[in-house]
Amino acid sequence: MHIKTLSLKNFRNYESEEITFSDGINILTGANAQGKTNAAEAIFFLCTGYSPRANRDRLVIKNGTETAEIKGLAGSKYGDVSVRIIFNKNDKKNVYVNGMQVLKIGELLGNMHSVFFNPSELKLVQESPEDRRRFLNVSLSQMSKAYFYALSRYNKILAQRNNLLKDPDRDVIFDTLPVWDQSLVKEAAKIIASRNAFLEDIAPIAEEKHAIISDGKESLKMKTESGYYGSEEDIATALYEDLKTALERDIRLGYTSIGPHRDDIKFVLNGDDVRVFGSQGQQRTVALSLKLAEAEIFYKKFGEYPIVILDDVLSELDKKRQRKLVAAVENMQTIFTATGIDRTVFKNKNYRRLIIENGKVKKYED
């Protein structure tokens, strides 16, 4: 899958611009604050319906204007697909796939695929389990609508369950909960089983990517601790029992203390926990390896790579790791952003350089 053109109207610092990408390596370069990340963000938006950095959709509308529009034309092995999103001040957006309006984000997912990495993705390794679950959710939702819908339903039921746990009338809790928990564990089991399968697939590939980028110097191990394995039915049964056991504690806490909303992934590098002992460059390499592995999983599942968006990644890696990274993405459409490039890193590679200045592509260099 590759994006051919991206049109932006009143999107962030872009007034009206169409950007044309090559199906190989693209490098958006330019000084700070010219719109490189904004363009990368727009592509991710077309794939997932949300921004990797704004928590309010209206923030993307160019200051002083009322609506923004982004449109992407992508080529896939099934033919071309176009996605268009119109943003309004009230945070409601209109989404069109091949000219037809889609009313649910679930219907947008799966039309354009991408893997996105920018420095804040380091949270994936450094920060809370929530960031690691977000990684799982974003990537699994792009791959499976069933996952996306199970997750939405699970979150809804979980919020209601947590409210119920705070009810002062214990009889109400004990009468109502068993029925709710039946629905809760059904959705939870779908989520856990999908994550288990995904992690089983992705771990060895991420470990291999890490070895490549670190030139064999580091050995990564990925571990998960969901605690529930087997078929969806097995998982549902075990979780239902555990919820019963945890009930008194959950009432005391006022929230549900077990389930997929508590899952985590652990990264171990040469025997040590990366979160605690890893250097910045090592943590970055782990996060990056995970994203590259995600791209490989997409390939296995759909027979083509997603659009790989690597925002501001190069400057943080040493030359050797940069070279390894570029070699690792050579057969995927990749969109790098950087303030400048070191030509030695891209020696003998085909790439398109796009110089971005103040919301315009000033120059294309192939």
Ligand SMILES: Nc1ncnc2c1ncn2[C@@H]1O[C@H](COP(=O)(O)OP(=O)(O)OP(=O)(O)O)[C@@H](O)[C@H]1O
């Ligand atoms: N809604 C908006 N309206 C107008 N301008 C905006 C809006 N949102 C962001 N911008 C502007 O976009 C610019 C930032 O663009 P972007 O993040 O793409 O920069 P960049 O080229 O990636 O820079 P860097 O090299 O620093 O990462 C900022 O100057 C910001 O003021």
Ligand SMILES: [Mg+2]
């Ligand atoms: Mg940027």
